[in-house]
Amino acid sequence: MSPKKIKKLTLKKHRSETGLFIVEGDKNIRELLRSDFNVLHITGTKDFLSVLFDAIAQYEQRTNTRVSVQPIAEDELVKLGTLLSNNAGIAVAEQKPEPSIDSVLEEATRNIVVVLDDIRDPGNMGTILRTADWYGVAHIVASPTTAERYNPKVISSSMGSFTRMQVSHSSLEVVLRAANEKCIPVIVADLEGESSHTASLPTHGFLLMGSESHGVSEEAKKHASHRVMIPRFGQAESLNVSIATAILLDALRRGR
Amino acid sequence: MSPKKIKKLTLKKHRSETGLFIVEGDKNIRELLRSDFNVLHITGTKDFLSVLFDAIAQYEQRTNTRVSVQPIAEDELVKLGTLLSNNAGIAVAEQKPEPSIDSVLEEATRNIVVVLDDIRDPGNMGTILRTADWYGVAHIVASPTTAERYNPKVISSSMGSFTRMQVSHSSLEVVLRAANEKCIPVIVADLEGESSHTASLPTHGFLLMGSESHGVSEEAKKHASHRVMIPRFGQAESLNVSIATAILLDALRRGR
Numbered sequence: 001m002s003p004k005k006i007k008k009l010t011l012k013k014h015r016s017e018t019g020l021f022i023v024e025g026d027k028n029i030r031e032l033l034r035s036d037f038n039v040l041h042i043t044g045t046k047d048f049l050s051v052l053f054d055a056i057a058q059y060e061q062r063t064n065t066r067v068s069v070q071p072i073a074e075d076e077l078v079k080l081g082t083l084l085s086n087n088a089g090i091a092v093a094e095q096k097p098e099p100s101i102d103s104v105l106e107e108a109t110r111n112i113v114v115v116l117d118d119i120r121d122p123g124n125m126g127t128i129l130r131t132a133d134w135y136g137v138a139h140i141v142a143s144p145t146t147a148e149r150y151n152p153k154v155i156s157s158s159m160g161s162f163t164r165m166q167v168s169h170s171s172l173e174v175v176l177r178a179a180n181e182k183c184i185p186v187i188v189a190d191l192e193g194e195s196s197h198t199a200s201l202p203t204h205g206f207l208l209m210g211s212e213s214h215g216v217s218e219e220a221k222k223h224a225s226h227r228v229m230i231p232r233f234g235q236a237e238s239l240n241v242s243i244a245t246a247i248l249l250d251a252l253r254r255g256r
Numbered sequence: 257m258s259p260k261k262i263k264k265l266t267l268k269k270h271r272s273e274t275g276l277f278i279v280e281g282d283k284n285i286r287e288l289l290r291s292d293f294n295v296l297h298i299t300g301t302k303d304f305l306s307v308l309f310d311a312i313a314q315y316e317q318r319t320n321t322r323v324s325v326q327p328i329a330e331d332e333l334v335k336l337g338t339l340l341s342n343n344a345g346i347a348v349a350e351q352k353p354e355p356s357i358d359s360v361l362e363e364a365t366r367n368i369v370v371v372l373d374d375i376r377d378p379g380n381m382g383t384i385l386r387t388a389d390w391y392g393v394a395h396i397v398a399s400p401t402t403a404e405r406y407n408p409k410v411i412s413s414s415m416g417s418f419t420r421m422q423v424s425h426s427s428l429e430v431v432l433r434a435a436n437e438k439c440i441p442v443i444v445a446d447l448e449g450e451s452s453h454t455a456s457l458p459t460h461g462f463l464l465m466g467s468e469s470h471g472v473s474e475e476a477k478k479h480a481s482h483r484v485m486i487p488r489f490g491q492a493e494s495l496n497v498s499i500a501t502a503i504l505l506d507a508l509r510r511g512r
Contacts, residue, residue: 123379127496127499130492130495130496131492131495131496131499132490133490133491133492134486134488134489134490134491134492134494134495135488135489135490136489136490137490138490159492159493159494160492160493161491161492164490164491164492197509197510230390230506231509232390232391233390233391233392233509234388234389234390234391234392234393234394234420235389235390235417235420236386236387236389236390236415236416236417236420237415237416238390238415239386239387239390239502240383240386240387240498242496242499243383243387243498243499243502246495246499246502246503247502247503247506250486250503250506250507251506253453253487253489254453
């Protein structure tokens with residue numbers, strides 16, 4: 001694959017048109033090769049490609065496919081991708097179809113599913129993927145204005161967890177209304193909710209997180225079956241959304 | 257103050273030489289004006305300076321000092337600072353002396369003090385300041401290789417909490433040895449520790465956090481009175497350090 005084509009994949013438009021995405025850096029490429037994504041191409045420094053040789057061979061044997069490999073100078077590599085420094089490589093892989101709303105609802109009857117309402121910062125989104133993976137969450141529902149799951153910054157800040165996370169970009173209204181109809185819990189982070197230290201919380205259902213500046217939208221809040229807040233002991237006005245998601249996932253897992 | 261002098265303050269060398277630092281963006285400048293920092297200069301867009309007028313007047317009245325104010329075009333402002341976009345302003349303030357080790361030890365006899373071992377990323381450091389402030393922590397001890405507290409990225413990601421946080425940059429060995437001598441708890445985040453969901457934890461003492469890649473250093477770990485780990489339910493290899501700090505602070509406050 002030409003460097004020019006790879007460079008284009010840093011843009012959402014070209015990712016949508018081609019159904020491809022890029023994965024940057026050592027840790028994320030290694031996790032990609034162990035995952036069920038189809039890997040088409042890896043370009044990297046000679047040093048990186050030589051230490052990656054076994055991992056590529058294992059991938060090719062397991063999937064009975066070939067990965068095209070292209071050495072590149074480090075300064076060229078950095079120009080190609082989005083990272084400020086990258087002495088490893090960039091992989092190109094195929095996007096996977098999103099899970100159906102039915103399968104997301106099914107998942108929420110037995111596990112926590114995180115729902116992101118307008119979380120635009122891709123670094124926060126990637127950190128949420130990583131934290132959700134730590135807490136055994138497998139599905140995320142993202143509102144249309146939430147960062148795209150294949151955004152390179154989401155991928156890199158997920159530290160490999162993007163490979164284990166199913167993400168549906170969907171209107172939240174559709175999912176939450178269906179959850180209400182099926183009596184699946186909808187837990188909403190809300191400053192006026194019950195304290196997460198004392199609330200009795202379900203062990204499955206949707207955990208709905210809103211943006212730091214506006215919180216969860218009023219429309220989405222209407223679907224809440226539980227409202228929960230993180231008790232504050234000091235003076236900060238708010239928490240970063242990836243921090244708040246982590247604290248609530250930890251609280252939910254305490255009940256299990 | 258000349259734009260050239262302000263621009264220089266984005267560099268640590270010039271911050272150290274002058275004892276000054278910069279604060280960027282609306283929220284952080286407003287918090288700065290309410291704090292006990294000495295504010296010398298504010299440059300900003302005309303729109304921002306006009307809505308900030310009252311806050312500056314209140315600051316001047318309260319401190320009986322004058323802030324020099326300089327309007328600037330938005331594109332010039334962005335060139336001056338470190339943010340990708342800034343339609344508000346940049347303030348210049350004086351650094352404060354660090355608290356003595358004795359006062360940090362005293363604080364740790366009645367409240368949690370967060371200790372950061374080699375946390376180099378300023379975004380993580382700023383998020384930790386913000387979260388610590390939420391949980392009522394007032395002091396942080398930072399190892400010499402941890403991001404500098406006046407780094408502009410620390411300031412901006414702290415969302416105003418930098419104004420309420422005392423930070424000592426110090427050799428950890430000195431602080432932790434003194435803690436041991438005075439029988440002040442030293443709680444260490446450690447994968448082999450007791451679960452944070454069940455451990456009985458003190459309500460004061462030092463909470464020691466290490467880097468994501470190397471964890472807490474072996475020397476520092478020797479001073480642990482409690483070792484605690486965050487239970488994992490899924491497959492991510494690790495948590496972001498600001499996430500882990502938040503979850504442990506939440507666990508510590510549950511005991512209170």
